[in-house]
Amino acid sequence: MINKIFNIFKNKKSKYTSLLLVVFLFVLVNILISTGNISSLIKNLLIPLISYIIAALALNLTVGILGDLSLGQAGFMSVGGFTGAVIVAYCSRFIDNNLLVMIIAILGGSIFAGIFGLIVSIPVLKLQGDYLAIVTLAFGQIVKSLISNLYVGIDSLGLHISLVEDHTNLLKDGKMIINGPSGLSGNLRLSTLNIAFVLLFISLLVIYNILESKQGRAIMATRDNKIVALSVGIDTSKYKLMAFVVSAILGGAAGVIYTMSFSSLMPTKFDFNLSIMILVYVVLGGLGNMTGTIISTIILMLLPELLRSIQDYRMIIYALVLILIMIISNNKAIKQVFTNFRNKLFKKGAAND
Amino acid sequence: MDFILYLINGLSLGSVYAIIALGYTMVYGIAKMLNFAHGDVIMVGAYTAYFLLVSYGVNFYLSILITMLVCALLGIIVERLAYKPLRSASSLSVLITAIGVSYLLQNSAQLFWGTSSKMFPTSFTNGSFSFSDVNIPYLTILTIIVCIIITVVLQWFVNNTKTGSAMRACAEDKGAALLMGINVNNTISITFAIGSALAAVASILLCSAYPSISPTLGSMPGIKAFTAAVFGGIGSIPGAFIGGLLLGIIEILSKAYISTQLSDAVVFSILILVLLIKPTGILGKKTIEKV
Numbered sequence: 001m002i003n004k005i006f007n008i009f010k011n012k013k014s015k016y017t018s019l020l021l022v023v024f025l026f027v028l029v030n031i032l033i034s035t036g037n038i039s040s041l042i043k044n045l046l047i048p049l050i051s052y053i054i055a056a057l058a059l060n061l062t063v064g065i066l067g068d069l070s071l072g073q074a075g076f077m078s079v080g081g082f083t084g085a086v087i088v089a090y091c092s093r094f095i096d097n098n099l100l101v102m103i104i105a106i107l108g109g110s111i112f113a114g115i116f117g118l119i120v121s122i123p124v125l126k127l128q129g130d131y132l133a134i135v136t137l138a139f140g141q142i143v144k145s146l147i148s149n150l151y152v153g154i155d156s157l158g159l160h161i162s163l164v165e166d167h168t169n170l171l172k173d174g175k176m177i178i179n180g181p182s183g184l185s186g187n188l189r190l191s192t193l194n195i196a197f198v199l200l201f202i203s204l205l206v207i208y209n210i211l212e213s214k215q216g217r218a219i220m221a222t223r224d225n226k227i228v229a230l231s232v233g234i235d236t237s238k239y240k241l242m243a244f245v246v247s248a249i250l251g252g253a254a255g256v257i258y259t260m261s262f263s264s265l266m267p268t269k270f271d272f273n274l275s276i277m278i279l280v281y282v283v284l285g286g287l288g289n290m291t292g293t294i295i296s297t298i299i300l301m302l303l304p305e306l307l308r309s310i311q312d313y314r315m316i317i318y319a320l321v322l323i324l325i326m327i328i329s330n331n332k333a334i335k336q337v338f339t340n341f342r343n344k345l346f347k348k349g350a351a352n353d
Numbered sequence: 354m355d356f357i358l359y360l361i362n363g364l365s366l367g368s369v370y371a372i373i374a375l376g377y378t379m380v381y382g383i384a385k386m387l388n389f390a391h392g393d394v395i396m397v398g399a400y401t402a403y404f405l406l407v408s409y410g411v412n413f414y415l416s417i418l419i420t421m422l423v424c425a426l427l428g429i430i431v432e433r434l435a436y437k438p439l440r441s442a443s444s445l446s447v448l449i450t451a452i453g454v455s456y457l458l459q460n461s462a463q464l465f466w467g468t469s470s471k472m473f474p475t476s477f478t479n480g481s482f483s484f485s486d487v488n489i490p491y492l493t494i495l496t497i498i499v500c501i502i503i504t505v506v507l508q509w510f511v512n513n514t515k516t517g518s519a520m521r522a523c524a525e526d527k528g529a530a531l532l533m534g535i536n537v538n539n540t541i542s543i544t545f546a547i548g549s550a551l552a553a554v555a556s557i558l559l560c561s562a563y564p565s566i567s568p569t570l571g572s573m574p575g576i577k578a579f580t581a582a583v584f585g586g587i588g589s590i591p592g593a594f595i596g597g598l599l600l601g602i603i604e605i606l607s608k609a610y611i612s613t614q615l616s617d618a619v620v621f622s623i624l625i626l627v628l629l630i631k632p633t634g635i636l637g638k639k640t641i642e643k644v
Contacts, residue, residue: 063445069445069448086481122629123625123628123629126628126629126632127628127632128632129382130387130472130583131583131628131632131633131634131637133387134579134580134583134624134628135624135625135628137576137579137580138580138621138622138624138625139621139625141576141617141618141621142617142618142621142622144617145614145615145616145617145618145621146615146618148614149615150614163615164612164614164615180414180558229424271464272572272576273572274450277387279448279449280449280452281453283445283446283448283449284449287445312464313464315456316457316461316464318456319453319454319455319456319457319460320453320457321448322449322452322453322456323450323453323454323457324436325455325606326439326442327438327439327445327450328447328448330438330439330441330442330443330448331438332455
């Protein structure tokens with residue numbers, strides 16, 4: 001029985017595993033909430049958690065599938081999130097339907113993030129390895145620095161935008177949306193768990209659609225050997241750009257639901273550390289493995305919360321867990337034990353392949 | 354006259370970046386890894402120097418020496434425990450481990466020394482002299498001189514000593530170096546020790562100029578120095594020197610003439626532009642991919 005299920009999943013490249021996992025999580029969370037078995041602390045973490053999962057899945061597209069290290073995922077989340085917040089503040093003036101406003105915000109935020117992704121991919125196409133990583137890092141810093149100096153306000157005349165100093169000069173009926181270094185305040189909290197889960201499901205579908213298509217194979221060929229890919233007629237630049245922009249778009253969407261789950265948010269929230277944290281989720285979940293990314297994000301994000309009783313030591317334990325997982329998972333002897341164990345467990349499954 | 358003052362300040366800040374970037378570049382050259390924990394070694398160095406100077410009243414020069422030793426030891430321990438088991442692993446695994454080490458150092462510092470910032474004693478490096486009508490602190494000049502000395506000595510060391518040759522051999526091909534009778538493990542340890550000792554020097558110079566020290570003190574200089582190392586062409590010692598100086602000058606000049614708040618955006622935009630023109634940094638080696 002186990003073998004059969006395992007085989008189905010394996011043949012479909014784990015697509016259904018991750019989709020089923022999302023559905024299962026959705027049901028589980030809803031049951032837990034309706035029976036009141038979930039602490040308010042964890043409940044408040046759920047939307048950011050799903051947002052991180054989407055951002056990590058998007059990053060896995062560049063780091064795992066395309067094979068290029070990106071250190072600026074938080075930058076795309078930031079662009080998407082703050083654009084989304086402005087759109088929500090603007091649209092909610094004449095649209096009553098919260099869901100519709102949120103959908104417009106997510107679309108707008110992701111398109112904007114996509115445009116930024118396109119801009120970043122210009123240097124990215126020319127560079128390799130660590131030089132590419134530093135450009136994405138630089139991009140994240142530029143976005144953080146710009147948004148920390150951005151002032152956006154709204155009044156009956158429309159949007160007012162200024163950089164560095166507050167020149168918005170709002171009318172009496174106006175209110176600030178983005179207030180420089182202090183960021184968002186009085187944000188409408190329109191993100192709901194349902195929207196977040198639907199977005200997660202759609203993101204997975206998008207990613208798997210790419211993976212199972214000609215484009216996805218071209219992206220992976222670019223990763224595995226660029227020269228060979230070029231010589232069989234694959235336009236590597238085009239596919240690199242594609243992976244990068246899709247990753248930016250999904251990252252932007254993740255940023256929107258993240259931002260819209262808080263009433264106030266500082267631009268420094270989307271800093272280098274967040275980019276690194278998301279990268280950690282991706283690497284620990286397994287490069288190119290979407291199910292793994294979902295699981296590792298959940299575990300690693302909830303771990304510090306579960307360790308709350310030992311407050312002072314929790315981040316130290318977290319750091320040690322990171323180091324140990326990396327050392328253990330790269331230890332040949334331990335790897336062998338796991339492979340043997342898996343072969344034994346799925347003996348028939350392995351034979352059928 | 355203002356311009357000259359900005360330029361000197363830029364050179365001084367750039368010198369600190371360059372000293373840190375030298376550590377980055379040396380470790381990168383030999384271990385092919387981005388040591389993200391390097392910035393936190395600076396933080397440990399700052400606290401060590403602080404406690405030596407304030408709590409134990411140790412002589413200034415002696416405490417510099419002890420701080421260097423402590424940091425070098427820390428570098429060796431971190432390399433042996435965390436990075437050595439991963440020598441054949443993918444570069445991403447090593448990167449994540451380095452991030453783990455960085456978290457570990459930062460949070461241990463928070464646990465031991467608290468989150469509130471401490472004031473680093475600046476009385477040892479006080480004083481300034483006037484040159485026509487510009488007032489230049491001794492520390493600024495000292496920082497620039499120390500940086501130049503370190504770069505020259507390091508360049509000589511790597512190119513002209515036996516250990517230096519061993520380092521270059523390990524950077525080129527560890528397997529072949531081993532066959533030539535080079536102790537690869539020791540050579541890598543020495544590289545980490547030198548890099549971390551340089552971080553200690555940088556920490557004292559940095560904290561004398563910006564005296565507030567906290568557990569997250571190392572992260573921003575760490576990122577900037579990493580940027581400087583890539584800017585100059587990672588793996589190259591003169592590259593790290595030039596990259597660090599340029600980064601410092603650009604940062605101070607953009608703060609002075611463009612905008613204080615947007616200086617980060619300006620610095621990193623210029624970095625991207627430079628990489629567009631020279632994709633492997635200013636002095637980086639261009640590698641041609643062959644089939």
